[in-house]
Amino acid sequence: MKYMFTYDMMETARNTNQWLGSTASTMASYPIFGLAANPWIQLTAAWGEVAERSFARMVAKPDWNIRSVVGLDGRDHLVEVETVHSRPFCNLVKFDVQGRAPMPRRILLIAPMSGHYATLLRSTVSSLLPDADVYITDWQNARDIPVSAGKFDIEDYTLYLVDFMKRIGPDIHVIAVCQPAPLALAATAYLAEDAPEAQPRSLTLIGGPIDPDATPTDVTDFGRRVTMGQLERSAIQRVGFKYAGAGRMVYPGLLQLASFMSMNSDRHAEAFRDQILRVAQGKSGEHDSHNRFYDEYLAVMDMPAEFYLSTVQRIFKEREIARNRFVVDGRRVDIGKITTVAVKTVEGSKDDISAPGQCVAALDLLTGLPDDKKASHLEEGAGHYGIFAGKSWRNNIRPLVLDFIDANAEAPTASGKSGKSDGPGKGKLVALS
Structure with a gap:
């Protein structure tokens, strides 16, 4: 093999x-x-x-290690990590704060599938838990998924996000960090046509490559230099017999780690x-x-080969999201169909992975969204990690994101303007087709 x-x-x-x-x-x-x-x-x-x-x-999945959170009553409340929906390539996880009433803010945090586990956002989750009910996408290691589970590419990823948004309900606020930003935007646009009542109230995109060519980096230059044939021959391998996913084609986490380390080898x-x-x-x-x-x-975790290759081909090389030409399940997704979901972008001035300009490009694609529903923030002096988990996130960005969520907490009316909110925890569970 x-x-x-x-x-x-x-x-x-x-x-x-x-x-x-x-x-x-x-x-x-x-x-x-x-x-x-x-x-x-x-x-x-x-x-x-x-x-x-x-x-x-390198082969151990980290624990969440979020034991408790201080509530508004000043008491410590234990936190249980609960899987509310399970699919072969991802679990939808909720951080259930014991003894606390449902919070007005409900946040779906979309973690990247880029070689690290969702626990990379542990500090992000911890910072949001005191003020919101938090869900997160917990992507699974491809080496542990049997070949019988089938393929998984960026279209499947997008449909997973659509599924999760429908299941949680419309009174949620989505925060997508880094890699999933373009696909979260596409999933929201998909819902705008397929099930507009299931769209989130707001969408915050943090350091994501909406338009990789807006400000080229080493990452985007690599995607442009290497052909897909070269990439498939040099980066894709089959999982060995030691794991449940034996025979599955993957981009190994160890290769991704070597790439990460080489970018700052001296440090x-x-x-x-x-x-x-x-x-x-x-x-x-x-x-x-x-x-x-x-x-x-x-x-680190292995990524399905189809997901890795389709990301490089369609997001970075062909720029399907940036050109508003993305297709899911045979249907073109028009980002201009988003008319009620407030969208905010966050970038770091020293981000060397998704440089400033790549993420804010999303706002130009939202041709059907009123200007008062659009917002952007550039954090001076912040690198890629800092805009979602570092000091810049804690001190500056997190308060701005929460303010943006509160400003768009009410349900939009048929005219697109905000109406009366249903209140905390009362989002309808939308049935899946």
Whole structure:
């Protein structure tokens, strides 16, 4: 089976490095070595500890680790992570705050399927939970999905979003982070024609490639330089027999991680060198800043090959969303059909993945939406991660997003103007066809 050997070799290399780290840490920690005043012994043990932890995290799905949230009553309320709807490639998850009444704000957070798990947005969820009921798309690792579940491309992704929006109800506010921004826009436009009563009240697009050519970056340049044939030959592999998805064609998470690391290799090398020194000196901790960041950053998942290739081909190369030529299930989706959903874009001035200009391009596509329903924000000095999970998000962007949600909380009337809201938690559950 073509490419399966390559996939298994990557996993073998990862497993071997994890074993080497464990061995070095164990051997250099023998009590007898305490008699030798040699710093290399401590450094070897420290390198082993850091290496074992790092390579082990690459195949582990992180926990949400959101235990409780402070309510308006000043008490801590326990949080349960509940799967409210399950599909082969994604679970719709709700963070159920125990003992708290339904909140006026209901938010669907659309996590990216770009190599990391939805837990990458843990801090985003934590920051929204005190003020809203939060749902999130929890995309599954393709290596764990049997071939019998079928394909999954960007059209399927879009239809998943349509399904989730219908199930939660119309009184929701959607926030799409990075990769899903263009597909969330398409899903909303799909609903505008198929089931307008199921559209969300507002849509916030954060750092997404609506028009990748608006401001080219290394990511968009790569998509333009490489042909689809080259990409398929160099990046796509078959899952090995170790996993439930054996035989499925995927873009491996380990390849994506290597790409991520290479973009800032000097910074990552320095971070790991400093961490090894801290471990050797006894200054590290289980949940110190390095471990908190890299436990999440190194945890990667495989993407279905059809999804990865169709994203590159249709979003980046052919720019179907930017040209308003996107087709779902044989039907063209017209973004101009969105007439009642308020749309806000958020960008970071130092975003080197989705540079300023790429996301705000969505507003020009919304030809049927009144100007008072459109908004944009450019966060000065913020990079890609900062606009949804860093200091810029916490201090500046989050309050603006919540204000935008509140300003568009009421249900639109037939004329497109806002009417009376149904109140918290009373969105009708729309039946699926």
